[in-house]
Amino acid sequence: MAKIVVVTSGKGGVGKTTSTAALGAALAQGGSRVVVVDFDVGLRNLDLVMGAERRVVYDLINVVQGDAKLPQALIRDKRLDNLSLLPASQTRDKDALSEAGVARVLEELREKFDWILCDSPAGIERGATLAMRHADVAVVVTNPEVSSVRDSDRIIGLLDSKTEKAERGERMDKHLLLTRYDPARAERGEMLRVDDVLEILSIPLLGIIPESEEVLRASNVGSPVTLNNPVSAPARAYADAARRLKGEAVEMLIPSDRRGLLGKLFGRRAA
Amino acid sequence: MALVLAPALPIRDWLAELDTLRSRSPGFFGGRAIMVDVTGLGLTKAELTALVGDLLDRGIRLMGIEGADPEALGPGLPPPVSGGKSIGILETPGEASRQPAPQPQPQVSSLMIEGSVRSGQSILHPDGDVTVLGSVASGAEIIAGGSIHIYGALRGRAIAGSTGHARARIFCRKFEAELLAIDGLYKAADDLWSRFRGQAVQVALDGDAIIITALD
Numbered sequence: 001m002a003k004i005v006v007v008t009s010g011k012g013g014v015g016k017t018t019s020t021a022a023l024g025a026a027l028a029q030g031g032s033r034v035v036v037v038d039f040d041v042g043l044r045n046l047d048l049v050m051g052a053e054r055r056v057v058y059d060l061i062n063v064v065q066g067d068a069k070l071p072q073a074l075i076r077d078k079r080l081d082n083l084s085l086l087p088a089s090q091t092r093d094k095d096a097l098s099e100a101g102v103a104r105v106l107e108e109l110r111e112k113f114d115w116i117l118c119d120s121p122a123g124i125e126r127g128a129t130l131a132m133r134h135a136d137v138a139v140v141v142t143n144p145e146v147s148s149v150r151d152s153d154r155i156i157g158l159l160d161s162k163t164e165k166a167e168r169g170e171r172m173d174k175h176l177l178l179t180r181y182d183p184a185r186a187e188r189g190e191m192l193r194v195d196d197v198l199e200i201l202s203i204p205l206l207g208i209i210p211e212s213e214e215v216l217r218a219s220n221v222g223s224p225v226t227l228n229n230p231v232s233a234p235a236r237a238y239a240d241a242a243r244r245l246k247g248e249a250v251e252m253l254i255p256s257d258r259r260g261l262l263g264k265l266f267g268r269r270a271a
Numbered sequence: 272m273a274l275v276l277a278p279a280l281p282i283r284d285w286l287a288e289l290d291t292l293r294s295r296s297p298g299f300f301g302g303r304a305i306m307v308d309v310t311g312l313g314l315t316k317a318e319l320t321a322l323v324g325d326l327l328d329r330g331i332r333l334m335g336i337e338g339a340d341p342e343a344l345g346p347g348l349p350p351p352v353s354g355g356k357s358i359g360i361l362e363t364p365g366e367a368s369r370q371p372a373p374q375p376q377p378q379v380s381s382l383m384i385e386g387s388v389r390s391g392q393s394i395l396h397p398d399g400d401v402t403v404l405g406s407v408a409s410g411a412e413i414i415a416g417g418s419i420h421i422y423g424a425l426r427g428r429a430i431a432g433s434t435g436h437a438r439a440r441i442f443c444r445k446f447e448a449e450l451l452a453i454d455g456l457y458k459a460a461d462d463l464w465s466r467f468r469g470q471a472v473q474v475a476l477d478g479d480a481i482i483i484t485a486l487d
Binding site: 154199 | 387391406409411424
């Protein structure tokens with residue numbers, strides 16, 4: 001049975017798009033049929049992170065408005081056969097999305113895929129509420145800092161009130177994905193610790209993604225970090241998170257990139 | 272402690288007077304907790320919205336409205352408060368007829384919230400006590416006619432006794448509030464004693480003072 005997952009956060013720049021791509025690729029590596037859907041109409045980025053920006057012909061808006069058929073708009077990933085992308089439109093804005101149209105497209109996707117990952121835009125306006133509206137599961141992406149945590153709290157409130165599932169009186173499954181985590185800085189009190197964030201948000205933890213250069217490197221070459229360098233720390237963390245999303249019990253570890261003695265001596269940054 | 276503005280009719284003249292005051296002491300209203308008392312003015316929703324807009328244009332952000340017709344209040348307008356106590360230090364332009372708010376009988380209906388109150392959510396229950404089994408997040412608010420009981424952490428705003436109930440109290444297991452108010456008396460986070468941070472406390476009113484005491 002297909003599952004619609006919304007990847008959301010409220011605050012911008014915390015890693016929704018990166019996480020959507022990485023989780024999508026990790027789920028596809030596990031053999032599931034996966035589609036990642038970009039809901040950030042007007043500011044589309046998921047196509048870049050997936051490395052498909054030069055293959056976009058039709059987009060979500062075309063399908064929602066009935067100008068194109070779904071198979072015309074879906075872009076199959078070159079690396080993984082069972083991973084597809086439904087891009088957003090860069091020239092339109094969120095008002096072009098209609099609720100009925102989105103519902104119809106998601107229903108159609110349910111028939112073709114096992115996992116439908118919706119990359120929500122930042123904010124709490126129309127785009128974000130439409131992205132979460134039909135979801136079965138929510139992944140709340142949060143950075144270990146106060147503004148991100150408060151915005152995530154706001155989004156959790158909306159997930160519990162403004163989604164179809166909530167309106168039917170059911171409980172929305174919500175998972176916390178803590179990104180850009182630096183254990184050393186958390187230990188020094190320079191960033192919120194995992195416990196602090198969990199205490200405030202009180203939703204189950206899906207994974208802790210360590211701060212890493214690998215993430216930006218992967219984005220820049222247009223590849224989900226789980227495909228670009230599967231042995232890197234963030235890739236392993238995303239792979240574990242994807243397995244937890246499937247319901248597997250995986251021990252919660254914070255992977256790190258082992259550094260040699262020289263790396264430790266010279267790899268320190270001033271910041 | 273909040274500063275109360277009491278507009279007089281016609282509003283336009285009163286606003287002009289206010290502007291004179293503002294030009295004499297710029298920044299007077301900056302960073303203050305300000306409420307507006309419209310008792311006896313009989314403003315409609317449109318007039319009230321216009322007044323709030325006019326004040327906002329002048330950089331005056333309202334925390335609450337006193338003495339307004341409940342019909343005229345609603346989303347987009349500051350929350351209603353009543354029974355705020357005048358401490359009569361600051362003269363407001365256009366001295367208005369302030370009459371003591373009628374003391375309603377304490378009611379018995381209570382509201383139970385099983386989970387947490389998330390940031391951005393506002394629980395308004397003018398008829399009695401509010402009990403929250405979870406936490407009240409930063410940016411969330413509880414406005415109760417009676418007392419407020421929070422079994423988790425209080426990180427947002429708790430406004431108890433909002434309908435003029437000086438004996439209302441606020442209880443919480445973990446105290447990190449942004450704002451406390453009982454019966455119209457306010458304290459913002461900066462004025463709250465940090466030595467109670469993170470503790471289980473109760474908040475009560477003693478005369479015109481908000482008193483915080485540890486529960487354990």
